[in-house]
Amino acid sequence: MKIAIGSDHGGYGLKEIIYRHLKDKGVDITDYGTHNEDSVDYPDYAERVAEAVAAEKYDFGILICGTGIGMSIAANKVKGIRCALVSDCFSARATRLHNDSNILALGGRVLGPGLALEIVDVWLGNEFEAGRHQRRVDKITDIENRHR
Numbered sequence: 384m385k386i387a388i389g390s391d392h393g394g395y396g397l398k399e400i401i402y403r404h405l406k407d408k409g410v411d412i413t414d415y416g417t418h419n420e421d422s423v424d425y426p427d428y429a430e431r432v433a434e435a436v437a438a439e440k441y442d443f444g445i446l447i448c449g450t451g452i453g454m455s456i457a458a459n460k461v462k463g464i465r466c467a468l469v470s471d472c473f474s475a476r477a478t479r480l481h482n483d484s485n486i487l488a489l490g491g492r493v494l495g496p497g498l499a500l501e502i503v504d505v506w507l508g509n510e511f512e513a514g515r516h517q518r519r520v521d522k523i524t525d526i527e528n529r530h531r
């Protein structure tokens with residue numbers, strides 16, 4: 384499994400923790416920055432990670448800013464991206480099963496590291512159920528195509 388991860392300054396600390404956690408589990412993970420707490424603009428990192436996931440260079444992406452909101456809004460502007468902002472394990476599972484989300488957005492100023500790591504593990508550990516959910520995801524793609 385190949386994963387791209389990125390953050391702004393508000394998500395930097397949590398990104399480092401998630402990166403180390405996944406690296407220690409043997410996951411093939413690439414860090415798109417940022418690499419310190421200097422102020423940066425989250426759309427720049429969202430776009431880089433989202434483009435790489437949409438181009439299928441990675442199976443999944445993880446984006447972290449202060450709230451996760453800016454990253455999720457920006458990532459969802461990239462065609463083919465279904466970015467889910469998640470703060471609990473139930474939603475982490477559901478968004479993989481039902482939405483086939485390909486990017487996880489997290490709030491570095493919202494979540495503690497323990498919950499954040501559980502969310503990451505649950506999200507990566509579940510697969511899209513397809514079936515009736517495929518029809519719904521296809522309708523999301525139809526919306527995307529109609530509005531471009």
Ligand code: RB5
Pocket residue numbers: 391392393394425448449450451452453454
């Ligand atoms: C940066 O201060 C903050 O706005 C950003 O990390 C994020 O929370 C935006 O949605």
